[in-house]
Amino acid sequence: MTTTEIVKNIHHYCIGLSYLCAFLLEIARLLWPAKGWRITGLAFGAAGLFAHTAYLLVHQPSLAVPYGSVLLLAWVLALFYFYGTVHHAKQAWAVFVLPVVIGLVAMSRILLTAEPEHAAFDIGGWASGERFWGGIHGMLILFASVGVSVSFLASVMYLIQARRLRNKVSPGSVMPMLNLERLEAMNRWWLNFAFPMLTAGLLVGTLLIPNGPSLGDNWFSLKVLSTAGLWLEFLVLLYLRYGVHVPARRLALFSIVAFGLLLVALVASHPFAIGGAK
Missing domain, CATH: 1.20.120 (Four Helix Bundle (Hemerythrin (Met), subunit A))
Incomplete structure (x- = not known):
């Protein structure tokens, strides 16, 4: 072989x-x-x-x-x-x-x-420029997905570490983790990275959607609705963080919810995806 x-x-x-x-x-x-x-x-x-x-x-x-x-x-x-x-x-x-x-x-x-x-992709009628922007759309959404995922991981670790400190658990008796400051900074950095990636990806995707066979089905597909919901979740997160300065613990919970929305968006069928083996 x-x-x-x-x-x-x-x-x-x-x-x-x-x-x-x-x-x-x-x-x-x-x-x-x-x-x-x-x-x-x-x-x-x-x-x-x-x-x-x-x-x-x-x-x-x-x-x-x-x-x-x-x-x-x-x-x-x-x-x-x-x-x-x-x-x-x-x-x-x-x-x-x-x-x-x-x-x-x-x-x-x-x-x-x-x-x-x-x-x-159902790209039979797409021009080369549309194919290029379709690839850009996919990469931007992938980058945003990475940011949401790392933010989720930092949030989970933050909640566990905060609970340890609240219960005064000895550091030597549990698995070692980063401190709260670094975990909060990690969560903040990746959220700030993911939001512009997701926004740009949605804008590019919005320009591509009208090329689909059914405009109504495309706009109201689970993929589009869940991704739009994720973007709104980000908007709320940023407002809570920079507008009203909500405690980091609550922001961590919102980040976990955002990861759940991301999974829904990823598993949903794409409006342009078609079947058919080669």
């Missing part, structure tokens, strides 16, 4: 199981501290990231279809996990990021079984 054939046989299961092993080894490292756990965990994480990257390069899933957008988001967060685990060696970074990555990979697999693997 050639290298190309081996790469083509990589499936979601290989990716997900590698990340799952890395996650379990990180848990073991926290329970029984030893250098070997971390090295082995990183090796499995690297294997999962390699398989993940190879799958994307070979199959080239479109951002227009749910399984493709979810799998690409999982890949970016996997990079985030690997970098963070190396950079924040003493923190329980992977314990929070890897479950999200594994969940997204599993979600992508479920979505793939419900839709043709090679579904793509």
Whole structure:
């Protein structure tokens, strides 16, 4: 079997199981501290990231279809996990990021079984300029998705850390985490990054929607409505943060809700996505 054939046989299961092993080894490292756990965990994480990257390069899933957008988001967060685990060696970074990555990979697999693997944009009547802006729209939404996801992770860690401090839990008896100031700053930075990306992506998408076969169906599709809802959620978040200075804990809860809206937007079928295997 050639290298190309081996790469083509990589499936979601290989990716997900590698990340799952890395996650379990990180848990073991926290329970029984030893250098070997971390090295082995990183090796499995690297294997999962390699398989993940190879799958994307070979199959080239479109951002227009749910399984493709979810799998690409999982890949970016996997990079985030690997970098963070190396950079924040003493923190329980992977314990929070890897479950999200594994969940997204599993979600992508479920979505793939419900839709043709090679579904793509319905671009039969599109000009080259429209195809270009369609790609820009997809990338902007992907960047916004990364920002929302990292904000979600920072919010979850913030709520856990705040609860620990409120209950006066000894730091030595629990898994190590970043302090509240850094987590709040992380949440703020990624929200500020995601909002302009989402806004620009929506503007580009709005210009493309009239090219669809049914204007009414496009505007009132679940994909469009959930993405618009996510944008309004961001608007409320920014107002609460900079307008009325709501406590960070409440903002963290809003960020978690925003992540839920993001998942709905990602799994919804795109107005331009069509079926049909090649």
